[in-house]
Amino acid sequence: GQQLNQSPQSMFIQEGEDVSMNCTSSSIFNTWLWYKQDPGEGPVLLIALYKAGELTSNGRLTAQFGITRKDSFLNISASIPSDVGIYFCAGPRFTGTASKLTFGTGTRLQVTL
Amino acid sequence: EPEVTQTPSHQVTQMGQEVILRCVPISNHLYFYWYRQILGQKVEFLVSFYNNEISEKSEIFDDQFSVERPDGSNFTLKIRSTKLEDSAMYFCASTQWRTDTQYFGPGTRLTVL
Numbered sequence: 711g712q713q714l715n716q717s718p719q720s721m722f723i724q725e726g727e728d729v730s731m732n733c734t735s736s737s738i739f740n741t742w743l744w745y746k747q748d749p750g751e752g753p754v755l756l757i758a759l760y761k762a763g764e765l766t767s768n769g770r771l772t773a774q775f776g777i778t779r780k781d782s783f784l785n786i787s788a789s790i791p792s793d794v795g796i797y798f799c800a801g802p803r804f805t806g807t808a809s810k811l812t813f814g815t816g817t818r819l820q821v822t823l
Numbered sequence: 824e825p826e827v828t829q830t831p832s833h834q835v836t837q838m839g840q841e842v843i844l845r846c847v848p849i850s851n852h853l854y855f856y857w858y859r860q861i862l863g864q865k866v867e868f869l870v871s872f873y874n875n876e877i878s879e880k881s882e883i884f885d886d887q888f889s890v891e892r893p894d895g896s897n898f899t900l901k902i903r904s905t906k907l908e909d910s911a912m913y914f915c916a917s918t919q920w921r922t923d924t925q926y927f928g929p930g931t932r933l934t935v936l
Contacts, residue, residue, distance in 0.1 A: 808878030
């Protein structure tokens with residue numbers, strides 16, 4: 711099946727630092743999604759990317775859809791304590807009347823004061 | 824803003840017992856999904872549902888699992904005879920159209936003893 715690998719697996723950073731993480735796929739996706747999950751909560755959509763090469767921002771978050779359509783990057787600028795959580799990339803597949811998301815392995819972010 | 828809701832937030836059950844997890848999708852949505860996340864792992868697709876039937880299911884969704892939309896508002900996941908390895912967070916999601924971005928509920932934590 712499709713695999714989405716994220717790196718790094720975890721990060722420990724200081725408040726105010728910038729963060730970069732990426733997601734690579736064994737196959738092409740036409741849409742890339744980035745979700746954040748807080749402990750004990752469901753994934754919350756951060757950014758959606760629909761076009762190869764697209765660069766999209768949402769506040770301090772910026773994500774890019776790789777040209778090859780097999781990767782995507784998420785950057786967080788000037789991190790704050792509430793950025794703590796697990797960040798997942800996800801790619802949708804559409805078949806017939808169905809769609810499903812394949813999630814990446816996740817990047818766990820810890821922010822220290 | 825409309826949200827997907829799930830009940831209960833936490834369910835504890837004995838191995839071999841039946842459980843029903845409930846979801847109330849966003850009211851005008853037509854496509855419904857269940858995902859599972861074992862502790863510390865990524866989110867995995869279980870099943871998608873449209874027009875009162877399953878559109879697609881994963882290998883995880885075996886004969887012990889079933890889904891139903893018993894009325895106009897609820898969407899349920901039933902596990903007939905729970906196993907220890909069914910312990911996980913179960914997330915419901917819904918979309919109005921097949922290609923829409925999926926929004927997730929807060930999840931039900933299922934603990935099988």
